[in-house]
Amino acid sequence: MNYSKHILCIGAGYVGGPTMAMIAYKCPRYRVTVVDINPARILQWQSDDLPIYEPGLDDIVRSARGKNLFFSTDIETGIREADIIFVSVNTPTKSFGVGAGMAADLQYWEKTARQILNVSTTSKIIVEKSTLPVKTAKAMERILSSTTNGVHFEVVSNPEFLAEGSAVRDLENPDRVLIGSRQTPGGLSARDELVEIYANWVPPDKILTVDIWSSELSKLVANAFLAQRISSINAISSLCEKTDADITQVARAVGMDTRIGNRFLNASVGFGGSCFKKDILNLVYICRYYGLNEVADYWEHVTRINDFQKERFVTNMLNVMFNTLAGKRIAMFGFAFKADTGDTRESPAIYIAKRLLEEQAELVISDPRAIDNARDDLKDYLPRVSFTPDPYVAAAKSHAIALMTEWDDYRYLDYESIHRSMIKPAFIFDGRNVLDHRRLFEIGFNVYPVGKPVLTHL
Numbered sequence: 449m450n451y452s453k454h455i456l457c458i459g460a461g462y463v464g465g466p467t468m469a470m471i472a473y474k475c476p477r478y479r480v481t482v483v484d485i486n487p488a489r490i491l492q493w494q495s496d497d498l499p500i501y502e503p504g505l506d507d508i509v510r511s512a513r514g515k516n517l518f519f520s521t522d523i524e525t526g527i528r529e530a531d532i533i534f535v536s537v538n539t540p541t542k543s544f545g546v547g548a549g550m551a552a553d554l555q556y557w558e559k560t561a562r563q564i565l566n567v568s569t570t571s572k573i574i575v576e577k578s579t580l581p582v583k584t585a586k587a588m589e590r591i592l593s594s595t596t597n598g599v600h601f602e603v604v605s606n607p608e609f610l611a612e613g614s615a616v617r618d619l620e621n622p623d624r625v626l627i628g629s630r631q632t633p634g635g636l637s638a639r640d641e642l643v644e645i646y647a648n649w650v651p652p653d654k655i656l657t658v659d660i661w662s663s664e665l666s667k668l669v670a671n672a673f674l675a676q677r678i679s680s681i682n683a684i685s686s687l688c689e690k691t692d693a694d695i696t697q698v699a700r701a702v703g704m705d706t707r708i709g710n711r712f713l714n715a716s717v718g719f720g721g722s723c724f725k726k727d728i729l730n731l732v733y734i735c736r737y738y739g740l741n742e743v744a745d746y747w748e749h750v751t752r753i754n755d756f757q758k759e760r761f762v763t764n765m766l767n768v769m770f771n772t773l774a775g776k777r778i779a780m781f782g783f784a785f786k787a788d789t790g791d792t793r794e795s796p797a798i799y800i801a802k803r804l805l806e807e808q809a810e811l812v813i814s815d816p817r818a819i820d821n822a823r824d825d826l827k828d829y830l831p832r833v834s835f836t837p838d839p840y841v842a843a844a845k846s847h848a849i850a851l852m853t854e855w856d857d858y859r860y861l862d863y864e865s866i867h868r869s870m871i872k873p874a875f876i877f878d879g880r881n882v883l884d885h886r887r888l889f890e891i892g893f894n895v896y897p898v899g900k901p902v903l904t905h906l
């Protein structure tokens with residue numbers, strides 16, 4: 449088949465896989481190849497058991513794969529044949545040297561750039577899909593312009609705003625697609641090529657074209673704002689608990705103000721996921737680099753409040769369960785960092801599980817999709833932690849349930865039978881405020897939500 453464009457994506461992760469599947473699905477004229485250094489991951493993308501769970505993803509992968517969507521480990525051939533290369537490798541927080549614990553670790557990104565430089569024999573557009581520190585494109589251009597063989601690379605920024613758990617919906621109907629480019633003839637022409645791809649299904653008023661530095665920075669700022677809203681409501685939840693106010697009612701009253709809006713105002717055990725913390729810390733690092741210490745301090749506190757919220761949850765459990773958790777069995781309902789994903793990266797459940805284990809509790813972890821990742825996260829704590837997809841099995845003979853993830857499944861369980869199977873007094877700590885607290889109380893549970901009055905028989 450004659451394809452009108454060859455698109456390559458380097459990095460077949462939570463972003464690379466779904467974004468390229470959507471492009472292939474919406475643009476049958478393009479050949480889209482996704483490559484990765486991890487052969488096991490590529491094998492999974494080629495199978496019926498995809499490496500990530502996202503509602504709706506199986507269907508779009510199945511309909512495009514083998515026609516115009518391909519997964520491969522042959523990175524060099526992919527690079528040589530591509531007109532446009534999206535780079536979607538991981539950019540974790542640096543764990544060593546200067547900037548350890550704060551700055552982005554750009555080694556994977558730089559290795560990719562050098563590989564593109566070494567292998568390419570024709571000019572290409574390089575798209576920053578990974579989340580990167582502002583000004584990364586400059587470093588990238590320097591590396592990529594060190595060739596003398598006449599090959600030219602135009603770097604554009606196209607950060608991804610999908611949320612895990614709703615990735616397919618977000619990609620199909622995005623709030624906006626952001627494309628940042630140099631304002632030179634070459635930059636503008638590369639920008640237009642990218643616009644042309646998205647214009648296959650995204651309305652023109654949702655495709656935002658900006659300068660390259662604003663694009664890079666906007667992604668970090670968007671995540672910082674989202675995380676800040678969560679930390680803001682969580683900070684107030686702690687005050688609600690001291691003053692008998694109810695965080696749900698406060699959030700509703702505040703969110704009905706159209707200047708504020710009602711999204712992202714659910715108090716919880718804290719935010720997780722691979723991006724929020726790392727992107728805020730990256731922003732903090734950049735601010736400090738430019739001597740903006742007050743600005744850095746401001747954003748750093750968003751992550752501190754998140755840590756405070758997780759620790760508060762554990763100390764509350766300890767206090768109300770008579771100041772000892774040693775030998776007590778606790779069922780954790782959910783381990784993924786949010787519902788509708790199997791991803792546990794930076795999940796608050798990891799921190800809470802480890803703290804409960806430090807208190808010598810015995811844990812039974814239940815999750816519909818994240819058991820494999822949970823087992824890996826807690827591999828050093830076996831055999832004091834066990835795993836089951838069945839929440840009824842997890843709860844049986846437990847002293848307490850700690851709800852960590854807002855999976856719909858947990859709302860509709862038979863809590864009467866769960867209560868009968870538990871050790872009394874039975875405790876339930878709702879870390880997402882999704883359960884019917886009054887009903888649980890009537891069944892006999894001692895109920896501890898976040899930022900709301902407790903309902904206890906003790």
Ligand SMILES: NC(=O)c1ccc[n+]([C@@H]2O[C@H](COP(=O)([O-])OP(=O)(O)OC[C@H]3O[C@@H](n4cnc5c(N)ncnc54)[C@H](O)[C@@H]3O)[C@@H](O)[C@H]2O)c1
Nearest residue numbers: 459460461462463484485486536537538539556578579608
């Ligand atoms: N996960 C999200 O929800 C999300 C959302 C928006 C943006 N992002 C950003 O997108 C980027 C990717 O995130 P992710 O969650 O998909 O990460 P991921 O870890 O799931 O995937 C990255 C993939 O890149 C591969 N890789 C690393 N170096 C490589 C190389 N040199 N050649 C080929 N493959 C290589 C890894 O093997 C891995 O499979 C990050 O910068 C992240 O901040 C993530």
